[in-house]
Amino acid sequence: MNYLEFTFTVSPAIPGTDILISELADSGFESFSETQRGCKAWIAASEYDAGLFEELDILKDPLFSITYEVQMIPAKNWNEEWEKSFEPVRAGECIIRAPFHEQESEFKYDIIILPQMSFGTGHHETTSLMVEKLLTLPLEGKTVLDMGCGTGVLAILASKRGAAGIVAIDNNENAFENTIENIALNEAKGILVHKGDASLLQGKLFHVIFANINRNVLLADMKTYSNALLPGGNILLSGFFETDIPQLQACCHENNLTQTGALTRNEWALLEFIKN
Numbered sequence: 348m349n350y351l352e353f354t355f356t357v358s359p360a361i362p363g364t365d366i367l368i369s370e371l372a373d374s375g376f377e378s379f380s381e382t383q384r385g386c387k388a389w390i391a392a393s394e395y396d397a398g399l400f401e402e403l404d405i406l407k408d409p410l411f412s413i414t415y416e417v418q419m420i421p422a423k424n425w426n427e428e429w430e431k432s433f434e435p436v437r438a439g440e441c442i443i444r445a446p447f448h449e450q451e452s453e454f455k456y457d458i459i460i461l462p463q464m465s466f467g468t469g470h471h472e473t474t475s476l477m478v479e480k481l482l483t484l485p486l487e488g489k490t491v492l493d494m495g496c497g498t499g500v501l502a503i504l505a506s507k508r509g510a511a512g513i514v515a516i517d518n519n520e521n522a523f524e525n526t527i528e529n530i531a532l533n534e535a536k537g538i539l540v541h542k543g544d545a546s547l548l549q550g551k552l553f554h555v556i557f558a559n560i561n562r563n564v565l566l567a568d569m570k571t572y573s574n575a576l577l578p579g580g581n582i583l584l585s586g587f588f589e590t591d592i593p594q595l596q597a598c599c600h601e602n603n604l605t606q607t608g609a610l611t612r613n614e615w616a617l618l619e620f621i622k623n
Contacts, residue, residue: 349392350420357385358412362588362614365472366405367413369586373561374399377521385413392419438478443500446532456482456507459532460498461525472615473585477501477559480583480610480617486510489554492575494545495564495586499526499538501557506535510555513538516547545571554580562587566598573602576622581607585617592616 353376357363364386368379371388378389405411435444435451442454450457474497481501487509493502496515505513515538517523523542530538541547545568554577558565565584576582582604584595589611596606599620608619 350389351392351395351417352420353388353390353415353417354382355385355388355413355415360385363405363411363413365613365615366411366588367403369561370403370405374402389420436475438475439482441478441482441504443478456504458500458503458507460500460529461532472612473559473587473617474500476610476612476615476617477557477583477585478504480608480619481505481508481557484555484581486555490552492516492548492551492553492556492558494556494558494568494572495560496526496540497522497559499529499535499540501559502526502538502540503529503533503535505555505557506538507533511537514551514553515540516543518542518544544568548572548575551575552577556580556582558582559585562591562595565595569598569602569604573599573604573622576604578622580622582620582622583617584620585615587616589614589616592618 355367357367364381368386368388371379375394376388376390380387400406406413435442435448437454440455441458442451443458443460446459446461478500481504486505488511490512491502491505491510493499493505493513493515496502496517499515502513502515515526517526520542523540526540530540548571553575556572556576558572565587572582587595595618599606603623604620605623606618607621610617
């Protein structure tokens with residue numbers, strides 16, 4: 348499959364680049380790599396429609412100036428392009444690396460991810476925030492949901508930390524397939540992967556839920572998440588900006604969830620709640 352590589356120049360780069368990546372991820376772009384002046388983004392040539400840029404809010408925002416160049420990347424060069432830009436991610440006791448990186452023995456949790464999708468490998472603030480928080484939760488013997496699993500990083504880490512039963516869900520075909528590949532690569536146990544959305548949660552209950560998606564999906568599905576969380580269970584939410592926190596706090600309060608923690612980085616946020 349051929350891919351289109353877009354090289355975006357964003358001014359101001361912070362927070363413009365993160366906003367752009369978030370909106371591109373919701374518009375079909377599969378992979379991202381930040382640069383000093385913006386980012387590179389890749390989308391399957393067969394999936395690209397020039398009209399999708401008309402739906403990006405940041406391109407209409409007078410506070411940002413964004414230009415781009417585009418080139419075709421033949422399928423045979425795809426992995427080579429990724430190997431050039433993919434670097435290990437180190438978060439607390441966890442390292443997230445590609446198969447071509449050397450193992451680093453000082454990390455307790457070693458996760459290998461095939462470098463096919465950057466949004467979910469740990470490079471983005473929301474994923475690294477989730478990894479750091481997940482490392483503080485007692486997961487031994489717990490049932491866990493990784494909603495919007497991306498590459499399966501969080502589900503795999505939960506498995507390595509002793510979770511008893513893990514469900515990973517994503518509505519993106521590439522994410523679904525990549526999660527399955529990464530589970531096998533890490534020999535992670537007890538993870539069931541489904542392609543779909545929150546409608547799959549009917550009748551299921553979990554001790555812990557991770558939902559790293561985006562504000563609109565979180566708001567729309569919060570009642571479903573709350574219904575799927577056992578009393579006293581933890582839910583971690585990310586994929587949104589600090590400015591979205593009040594709206595998400597109100598929605599969680601309405602759905603019987605009490606806030607117990609928060610983390611922020613480069614204007615991105617994570618919120619932690621407990622089921623009453």
